[in-house]
Amino acid sequence: MRSLPRLRWAALALLVTGCALAARESTPVASPGRTSRAIAEARGDVRVSPDGKRTAVRYAGWTTRDFGAFRSYAYDDVRPEPPVQKAVMPVGVVGDPKKGRALFLDRQKGPCSGCHLVPGDDVWPAGSVGPDLSTLADRTLPDAYLYQQLWDPRVTFPVTVMPPWGAQGVFTPEEIVHLVAYLQTLHGPPPPEKDADRNPFTRRKPTGFGDNLDPTNNPAVVRAEEAQALWSARGPKGKACADCHAGLPQTAMRGVATRYPRVVAEYGRVMSLEDFLSVHAAATTGRALPSESAANLDVTLLVKMASNGLPVAVDTTSPAARAAIERGRASFYRRVGERNHACADCHTPDHGANKFLGGRFLGDVTGGLTRHSPTWRTSQNDVWDMRKRMQWCMTPLGANMLAADAVEYAELELYLTTFDVGKPINAPGIRH
Amino acid sequence: MSDIGKIRIRVPSNVKAGDVVRVRCLVIHPMEIVQRDAQGKIIDRNYNYITRVTATYLGKPVVAFDLTQSVSENPAFSFALKATAPGPVKVTFVDTHGGKYEATADIAFA
Amino acid sequence: MAGAMTRRSALGTFGAVGAALATGTLSIGTPARAQAQGQSQALGLQESVQDGLKRVFGGRPMKDGAALIKLDIPPIAENGAVVPVSVEVNAPMTPASHVKSIWIVADKNRIPIIAKATLTPEAGQAFVGANVRLGETTDVRAIVEQSDGTLLTAKREVKVTVGGCGG
Structure with missing residues (x-):
């Protein structure tokens, strides 16, 4: 495929x-x-x-923009979070609400509507991560205050999910003046809603994509079935997976995936199944299974599906695991990229989780996000593992992605997997 | 492109004579969409997509789909049939590159 | 475990029995291409939905079929690349009176006429489903032709979201 x-x-x-x-x-x-x-x-x-x-250098179709000027998740990236900036509204620029509205909806910028609802039938799809701004002007907030909020809201709200748009150079001072002018036109009452789905606070929740284990529904299942032959195919060293792990992967590997990601002493780091296969297959069969290669994902699927229905049981208690989980947790809350976002901004229930970011319903870390991975992504027509999903998230954050098999991602994935402990593995998933 | 044309068919179990049952099938296929050059002009080539799907039951036609590039990659199709006797459902896909792919599944009575 | 092997046993024999000709062996203008492209062009062209409906149905009257046609499609598609749509018509499927054809049409697609299903009474029920592509938020219509030539139609709007933070 x-x-x-x-x-x-x-x-x-x-x-x-x-x-x-x-x-x-x-x-x-x-x-x-x-x-x-x-x-x-x-x-x-x-x-x-x-x-x-x-x-x-990224996957085909992804932006090739270098975000090297901004903080990443790399442990050796010791740059601090961008400093909080106070800003004064420039004089001599007359705000144009029409320009401001266009900027508010501009997909090349925010768009602001990804998080905030404003009036207008053309506003689609607005999100609900931030407050509804439909009647903001009624609060008669000073222009200077709104300007500062857009430039860098951390001056007023030290813990906010809103990016410091001006401080990070996404919007120019003049553009922010136009945005403020637009916001100051938003007087209530808002026009009656013609369509409940326009409003992210009343919009219906998206339904799933059906039975993820049905091969006539999830192409990843077809792919995994077709990959069975890999298990008994001999590599350059004349050995096959089946030579040491006797039988079909369904029996030989039953339960193995429940323990990943784990600290692999032999390699001195946390590894997911994908990470481990990339070194283990080469060492035993001689066949390279590089991370994010089709063959690596296929074997990962075979091994993961062999644990379908079994509860996730990663090590959360050994000192090495606890230290790794702590580092992963720190990454989850670390602000990175042009937008100075953390994973937590979108994926914890006290922030964006279970709300709409534009038309997307954001996942909730506390529900567990890893037990259905690798997952068929209907939007990509391909199988993605957690790492590619993490790399994908880097683009809207405006941060350079790390290597798929980076230890930073491995420990972040282990932290995420702690929320799946005790829940049954169910792979391959099917998601947007 | 070795995966092109892999087919899965799902038929219900516990079928009784006279039941109207639903069959679902999926085929691995790129369903290539029209590409445009930098000027927005359509690049003229023989795009590979499935134009026709036919399904038979006990050798008799049940449904035929004529398709365009507005159908998804790795498309899935569903249809109904009246189960009159145990026997095969055969699904055939034909694409614009001359590919013809077939698979069968058996309706079995409980 | 509802894994691959368990499922597989419930499936029929599968796999391609015919092999595709290798890409590149067919050059422009071969009979295979002309036939295949010609066939698809009879169904869907890059055209407006009005032009497409006129081309296929001429000026034939269409009745509102909302009461008889169950058009099942998600109201919000998080992803326009794969939108499951199904059409079920509450009508007899006998040789004397049956649903002959069902068209699926997306008004704003570049190729608005997406698919045509031709049914026989063997189906027992007028039901078809397919995964379709929607380029943007659009009305999706089902158009049903009965064996006596009657045309029925029903439509539903699908909102398509887009990628990135705004999507």
Whole structure:
């Protein structure tokens, strides 16, 4: 399935072309002290062309913009969070509410409507992570206060999920003046709602994609079935998985996936199944299973599905596991990227979880997000593991992704998996 | 493209004579969509997508789908049939590259 | 465990019995292409929905079929690439009187006429389902043609969200 041409909308095809051209004309920047066993586009490399232009190497269709100016999840990235900035509204700029409204909805910027509801039938899909702004102007807040809120809300609210838009350079001072002018037009009462789904506070919750284990519903199941042969296929060293793990993966590997991610003493780090396979298969069968390769995901699926129905039982008590979970938890709350967001902003129930970000219903970390992984993603027509999902999240955050098999992601995944403990594995999932 | 044309068919179990049952099938296929160049002009080539799906039961046609590129990648289809006797449901997919893929599933009576 | 093997046993024999010709061996203008593309063009073109309906149905009258047609489609599609749609018509399926065809149409798609299902009385019930692509928020219509030539239609709006933070 992965060998099929990745046909996306035309715009994406252009991005891909651009990426390929850039790759030919530039040299990679080595990440010091890191080795990755991931496929080339999953390593988080950044290339620098002779003219100094930096291009991120990512999956086909993903943005190649380098976010190197902003904090990442790398443990060796010791840059502090951007300092809180006070700002004064520029004089001599007359705010234009029409321009402000266009900026509010501009998908290349926020869009602000991803988190905030405002009036208008064309506002779709608005989110509910932030307050409904439909009657904001009735509060008669001073322009200067709103300007500061948009520039850097941390001045007033030290713990906020709203990015410091001005301080991080996403909106210019002039643009923020227009936005303030627009917000000051939002007087109540709001026009009667013609459509309850427009309003994220009354919108119906999305329904799922049906039975994830039905092969006529979830193409990932078909893929896993077709991958059975990998189990008994001999690698360059003349050995197959089945030579040491006798029988079919369904029996030989029953229960194994319940313990991952785990601290693997042999390799001195936390590893997910995918991470472990990338080194273990090469060491035993001689077959390379690089992270994010189709073969790695296929074998991961086989092993994970062998534990379907069994409760997740990762080690949460050994000193090494506890230390790793603590580091993963710190990453979860660490603010990164152009938008200075943390995972927690969107995925904890006291912030964005179970609310709409635009049209997306945000997942809740406390419900467990890993036991259905790898997952068929209907929006991508492909199987994604947790790591690719994490790498994908880096783009809206405006942070460079790490290698898929980075220990930072492994420990973050272990932290997430602690919320799945005791819940039955159910892979492959099917999600948007 | 070795996966193209892999088919799964799901038929219900516990079927009784005379039941109207629902059959669901999925085929692995890219269902290529039209691509455009930098100027927005459609790139003319033979896009590979399924144009026709036919289903028979006991050798008799039940349903045929004529399709366009507005159908999803790895498409799934559902249809009904009246189970009159035990026997095979055969589904055939035909694409624009001359590919023809078939699979069968048996309706068995409980 | 409801895993692969358990499920597999409930499935029929599967796998391709016919092999696709390798890509690239068919050049533009071969009979295979002409036939295949021609066939699809008879159904759906890049056109407006008005033009498409006129092309396929001429000026034939269409009755409101909302009471008879159950058009099942999610009101909000988090993803326009895979939108499950099914159509069930409350009508007899006998040789004398049955549903002959069901069209699925998405008004705002570049190719608005998505699929046509042709049914026989063997189906026992006028029901079809497919996963379709929706380019944007749009009305989706089911158009039903009965064996006596009557056309019925029903429609529902589907809101399609888009990617990124705003989606």
